[in-house]
Amino acid sequence: MLIMTKAILIEVINNALKSVAEQMTETMVRSSYSTIVKEMRDCSSAIFDKDAQMLAEGANIPIHLNCLGPALNTILTKFFPKESFKPGDIVLTNHPYAGGESLGSHHTKDIIMVAPIFLEESILIGYSVTMLHHRDVGGVWTGDSWTEEIWQEGFLMEPVKLYDAGVRNEALWRVILNNTRVPHDMKGDLLAQISGCNIGSKGLTELVNKYGYEETNQIFDALLMYSEKLTCMEIKKMEDGVYFHEEKVLDDGYKGGPYTLKLKVIKEGENITFDFTGTDPQIKGPINSPLSATISAVYYTLKTIIDPSIPVNDGCHRPITVIAPKGTLVNAQEPIGCFQRMVTAHVVVDLIMGALSTATRDRVIADSCGCLYDFCSAINMETHPNGGEVSHRQYWGEIVPGGLGARPNKDGISVMSCHVTNCPIPPMEAQEIESPVIFLERSIVPDSGGPGKYRGGLAHKRKWKIVGYEAQFFHTSQKSKIPPQGLFGGKPGKSGRWTINEGTENERVLEFALGDVIFLNYGDTVTLITPGGGGYGNPFERNHDLVLEDVRQGYVSIESAKLDYGIVIDPEKMEINEQKTENIRK
Structure with missing residues (x-):
């Protein structure tokens, strides 16, 4: 009875945490000024425990979400130890290379905001973290143009306190608003992001107050272990082995391309390693991916392959190892540009799908x-x-x-x-x-x-x-x-x-x-x-009726139905000629 009660409580708290993260995102979407957020929902959120382990994230932008953990860890280890935080603090950063690595924000327009969460003004219980894509942070152009170095992509903020014990840093506020072409949107979106952090802080505090500090910490640990166990079970289902694949980026030859991304996947038991050794060096251009973005793409892709019902938290990441040599397209180093890192991140997804197509054919x-x-x-x-x-x-x-x-x-x-x-x-x-x-x-x-x-x-x-x-x-x-x-x-x-x-x-x-x-x-x-x-x-194994319905809907032409699928369709009756179809398919 005790075990069943704890299992139920784990599920209840897991859903409560997810709800808090979703509320954070909805707050930003509903209160933002710029179209890219209020219409395109280009923002994300997550809740972390006192040890900076992710407990839940909103179902938002996949490339954002998994970088919030590495960025938070960078802030805590290189800039603000958790002991230095006070109630009412808010730290922000948009620097991809903060702390000397590429484990910060993915690019300068993605501003990450971190609010420590306290119980009774003295007990640190977690972190409320948001990321929002701001429309303009200076730089050569406001759009996604070709850049070669990070300073061309806008002003840079290593982790810095925007709020100190609830008091806003007005000098920093003015600096930010004076380094954008759209200060009205920037101001509104920053306030929306702050509101999102406040919603997260409020939600986690209420949850801990409801179930108790000691009890919730135990449940948080159990939830992380639960996700780790389920992820290990899913990985174990894949066939053990070493799998290789490569893909091209800038395939049209622009700026010296195409360049090559290489991957070796080592699957052994309950563990899986993604090794990008052999990938081409970073280039003078914005398509280089910071390590935080590469990690995000890896976590996302594996998540799409395994059981989608597994609670998403840092427990899912424990069986996964990512090897990405420094100075390559998948682990960019300062001062190279990275504004267009999504070009490479999307290729990473195809790269993993191709490599794992042998290990798990029925899921890629x-x-x-x-x-x-x-x-x-x-x-x-x-x-x-x-x-x-x-x-x-x-x-x-x-x-x-x-x-x-x-x-x-x-x-x-x-x-x-x-x-x-x-x-x-x-x-x-x-x-x-x-x-x-x-x-x-x-x-x-x-x-x-x-x-x-x-x-x-x-x-x-x-x-x-x-x-x-x-x-x-x-x-x-x-x-x-x-x-x-x-x-x-x-x-x-x-x-x-x-x-x-x-x-x-x-x-x-x-x-x-x-x-x-x-x-x-x-x-x-x-x-x-x-x-x-x-x-x-x-294609010749496609169901006849599905091909016919595609033709009727205008998705596939009659010519393509015959050429690609071996299905002959009468254009007047819109019916399949079974005899001619059988002859072609034979």
Whole structure:
């Protein structure tokens, strides 16, 4: 009876902790000023115990979440020992290389905020931690342009107290607001982030008060051990062995690419090691991944492969070892740029999926669309006079959705930002209200998903027109030359492309999928077709009715049904010709 009672209490407290973390995120989303947070939810949160072990995280941005632990550890070991904290303190940092390693924030726009949590003003019981993507922190450009060194990417803050015993550091506050092109948004989003931390502190304090200090500490330890045990059990199900894979980044040759990421996975019993030795050195550019981002991508990918019901906390990470040599694309060192680390982080996901496809065939998925961004800014005082602070410049853009890879028993998801990104599409209406842009098209691209027994997710076409002046456009995407690959006989998805002024005499297809700022004029249009996901399994094994339904829905053409799937469909009756289909499939 005692064991059952403790088991129930573990589950109750686990769900309470998750609820607190989710409330932290919702607080930031509902009180933020910038579109990237209030519409795209580009923020994350987590609760840690007194020993800086993560207890729960919100279901937010995967690449954010797993870096909060390493960043908190950096703060505690290199800058502020836990004994130095007082009630009302709040520490913030955005420095990827704080403390001399690359275990801080992932890039300068991701500001991490840490609030120690006290019981009865004297007993440290944990930490409330938030991360929020701020729209502009200075730098050469406000968008995702090509940079070579960290100082070009905005002002840097090693861990520093924004609040000391509840008193705000006004000098630091002014420095932050004077180093952004959008001080109004920055102020609102910082206040939203502070509110998120306060919600976390309040939630954990109430939980400890309800169940008692000693009891909750015991439950926290038991919860971590429970997640560790379940994770070990899942890893043990994989076949022991050593597995290799490699992937390319900057596959279109931009800035000297393609570069190679290499991985060796060593699976032995209940433990698993991810060794990136052999990966190319870091480059003079922003695609280098700090170690904290690489660790995040590893933890995320393994989590997608094992039982999703396992409580997410630091116990899940104990059986995992990550080896990433310093000075490589997966463990960047100062002073190299890392603003576009997501380009490499997305490749890390495909790298792990490819390596583990032999060890656990029934759980991996085919390649997805990868990292896709676009951001633009322009000025139009007649239609949008109030949206910006500097020259009344307004911004729009999004983390663009594409096709996800097919799964062992399901088609890939269509039109979704994939893997470590996980941001929703901001409504077109919201962007048009706030910025001088008109959206002309959003549509699904037929035949873009890789054919397979299970089809890859479909790509997305989006077109918008600039109705402002002095426009500055930035874009990032992957899979423009090497398309998302299929698995076990599945075919690749279609590659993506960017086009300026599509269908006009000034049409220009962008040569590279990532680059420097592009200056555009009033009335110019930008069209993006994203990559589709890779297929899984032999396309000729796909269920006839599924192919027919895809054709009826406009996802697959009649020509592709015949060529890729061996299914002959009468275009007038929209029925399968079984005899011709049988002949082709034979």
